[in-house]
Amino acid sequence: MxxxxxxxxxxxxxxxxxxxxxxxxxxxxxxxxxxxxxxxxxxxxxxxxxxxxxxxxxxxxxxxxxxxxxxxxxxNAKDIFDDPTSWVGGNPDGDITLVEFTDYRCGYCRKAVADVEKLLKTDGNIRFIIKEFPILGEASVASSRFAIAVRMLHGDAAYKGAHDALISHKGGINDASLTKIAKALDLDAGPILDKMEADEVTQVIARNHALAGRLQIGGTPTFVLGDRMLRGYVPFDGMQQLVAEARKD
Known part of the structure; x- marks a missing residue:
């Protein structure tokens, strides 16, 4: 049976x-x-x-x-895509926007840098926004404070240089290492270190954390592409395909 x-x-x-x-x-x-x-x-x-x-x-x-x-x-579209305190790169007039919530001490954020840069270069029509979202301890917070202070004092080009230096930095984060990064960018470290503790810098990080909370973001990297969210590292080929799909929506 x-x-x-x-x-x-x-x-x-x-x-x-x-x-x-x-x-x-x-x-x-x-x-x-x-x-x-x-x-x-x-x-x-x-x-x-x-x-x-x-x-x-x-x-x-x-x-x-x-x-x-x-x-x-x-x-939350306005806070995601039109926040004046967030750096905008890629093609500012691109037909689609990619937003990254990043932490400088995050290994997968570091891994994603080359893929994102390649995507922006090969596509040429993507607006790219970086959201400072330090969640991995004091070194992460100090790194974000430094980058935000650089942007406030010296503008977008200097911020991009600071961002690239911080995301590839392998040592500890302290006044000495940040001074060294500032000098490599031909910037005066003193005013930057002072600016790091300003309330307006604190407010940028607080707003990004509040936004991440509303978006249920708990890790980095997290991307917003069009109207969808990508939680975690996505390699170049996958990101390229997702961009193509977003353009069809």
Missing amino acids: NRTLPAALLSASLLAAPAFAFDINAMSPAEKEAFGAEVRAYLMENPQVIMDAVNSLEDRQAAAQAQTDVDMVKV
């Missing part, structure tokens, strides 16, 4: 019957035990059914998260 047959027939009957036709609570203990045994036997002989169910659940969850992301981006 094929032990999978009763369970299969029961499953088919449940699908065909009204929702109220099957009530496990109406079964006797013996019937419940027999039913459970048949279901278990069927699943043991057809384990792919479990994987199919898991995959279906994951697909539904991913679709729900994607729609939630779209809604969150729409509600």
Whole structure:
């Protein structure tokens, strides 16, 4: 006798019957035990059914998260795309915007730099925004404070130089190392170090953290591309494909 047959027939009957036709609570203990045994036997002989169910659940969850992301981006669009305290690079007049929430001490943020730079160069029509989002300790906060202070005192070009230096820096972050970075950029370190503790610098970081909270961002790098969010590192080929898809939307 094929032990999978009763369970299969029961499953088919449940699908065909009204929702109220099957009530496990109406079964006797013996019937419940027999039913459970048949279901278990069927699943043991057809384990792919479990994987199919898991995959279906994951697909539904991913679709729900994607729609939630779209809604969150729409509600927070002004703070994401039009914040004057965030550096804008790439093509400022590009037809699509890529936003990155980054931490200078994040290994995957460092890995993403080359991919993002290649994407901006090969595409040529992407507006790129950096959101300072330090979450990995005091060194991360100090690095972001330094970069923001540089931008406030010396403008966008100097900020990009500071950003590139910080994202590739392998040593500790302290006054000495930041002074060395400033000197390499032909900048006077003293005013920058003083500016780092200014309230307006603190406010930039606080606003970015508040925005990240509203967007349910808990890690770096996190990208916003058009109306979708990319949580984690995405290699060049994947990013290029996502840009193409975003342009079609």
